[in-house]
Amino acid sequence: MKTINRRAFIKTAVAGGILGAAGPTRSAFGLGYPIGDKSKEDIGSSIEALLQGKSDAKIKSIESFTDKEANNLSFVRVVTEDGTEGWGQMAPFNADISAIVLHRNVAPLVIGKDPYDFGGISDLVRDRNLKYPWSYVCRALSGLDTALWDLRGKQENKSICELLGGTPGAIPVYGSSMSRKITAEEEARRMVALRESHGFRAFKIRIGSEAGHNQDAWPGRTEEIVPTVRKALGEDVGLMVDANSCYTIEKAIEVGKMLEKNKVIHFEEPCPYWEFEWASKVNKALKVPVTGGEQNNDPAQWQRILNAKAYDIIQPDVCYLGGLTRTLRVVAMAHKAKVPVVPHSANLSLVTVFALHLMGAIPNAGPHVEYTIESNPWTRELYQPVLKVRDGKVAVPNNPGWGVVLNKTWLENAQHQITA
Numbered sequence: 001m002k003t004i005n006r007r008a009f010i011k012t013a014v015a016g017g018i019l020g021a022a023g024p025t026r027s028a029f030g031l032g033y034p035i036g037d038k039s040k041e042d043i044g045s046s047i048e049a050l051l052q053g054k055s056d057a058k059i060k061s062i063e064s065f066t067d068k069e070a071n072n073l074s075f076v077r078v079v080t081e082d083g084t085e086g087w088g089q090m091a092p093f094n095a096d097i098s099a100i101v102l103h104r105n106v107a108p109l110v111i112g113k114d115p116y117d118f119g120g121i122s123d124l125v126r127d128r129n130l131k132y133p134w135s136y137v138c139r140a141l142s143g144l145d146t147a148l149w150d151l152r153g154k155q156e157n158k159s160i161c162e163l164l165g166g167t168p169g170a171i172p173v174y175g176s177s178m179s180r181k182i183t184a185e186e187e188a189r190r191m192v193a194l195r196e197s198h199g200f201r202a203f204k205i206r207i208g209s210e211a212g213h214n215q216d217a218w219p220g221r222t223e224e225i226v227p228t229v230r231k232a233l234g235e236d237v238g239l240m241v242d243a244n245s246c247y248t249i250e251k252a253i254e255v256g257k258m259l260e261k262n263k264v265i266h267f268e269e270p271c272p273y274w275e276f277e278w279a280s281k282v283n284k285a286l287k288v289p290v291t292g293g294e295q296n297n298d299p300a301q302w303q304r305i306l307n308a309k310a311y312d313i314i315q316p317d318v319c320y321l322g323g324l325t326r327t328l329r330v331v332a333m334a335h336k337a338k339v340p341v342v343p344h345s346a347n348l349s350l351v352t353v354f355a356l357h358l359m360g361a362i363p364n365a366g367p368h369v370e371y372t373i374e375s376n377p378w379t380r381e382l383y384q385p386v387l388k389v390r391d392g393k394v395a396v397p398n399n400p401g402w403g404v405v406l407n408k409t410w411l412e413n414a415q416h417q418i419t420a
């Protein structure tokens, strides 16, 4: 097994000043009950216990609130018979389709169920959708599941981070670029400015092209942007790259060697994500940590990915995977395999809020949370309090549930659907 495990990575990162004050801050996390006991080899049983809670009230209604124009977002409200409510969010984009799936394939199964039976509900939705595996069912389920967690947090007057045994605090974030249209010089310039203004200690740039069959966004872009940004940021800043399923094994190894020369600390999704055995081979051949998994939405497949040692750091997406419940199960598998987790959270909808709570609690949290540096109009003024990057960190919203209140006007303007 490659020795660039989390310890080695952290060691390199600390030596390079990448984590800065993050070390001591992170050690404050993940020490509480029930899933943060670091002495436990297997946190799976404590997670399962948490996923099989019991409440006095049953689920009465499930509503969705979908953005009518762009269809980027859909929020979910769950209300129980005693009038308690919780709010969640489905996976962004084509949210109108996810809302249809929620009301047709998911919500009717769940009315009358115990809202704290997170595991039972997730499994039931999977089982009854045998012929509709993953994608949209998981996208819809994530809205319901995250609303159920919010409901429980509010009932118990705890943030989700606290429900999971963590302590809300400020978590280091890395600045994540989503652009392949940007030139090397422009990318370097904006990252240097963001390092100065917000204190980011790590950044991620895009290389290759999405499912790109070895093609770059334009010829030579990858070979230019990596050294240009590295030089501009200096060696104290962590440089990460994302290839979004671009390369064959051979090309990924070739690019990886170039990344190593430029002291890149994270090579994301080098090969088509469904070919995780390819990533295993690339991982074995390279020193740079290979990472990935954002599209993988099946916990059983996640176990195979971990068994194959495809990634040194895994990046599940709470919304693509079907909610916090299924993500926690993957976290437990990764913990057993001694693999750190850095969730995929590529926009400032609630997916980043979910990632912050999770990372504030789990014992195998990686060094930072993904934080987009793009300004997306569709995520502006969605909720309060607004997330703010200060000294390279973002505070976990420290109120019951997810700790945020959704914008009332946004919800009033949304398309409303209800299953009761």
Ligand SMILES: [Mg+2]
Residues within 6 Å of the ligand: 242, 244, 268, 269, 294, 344
């Ligand atoms: Mg990615």
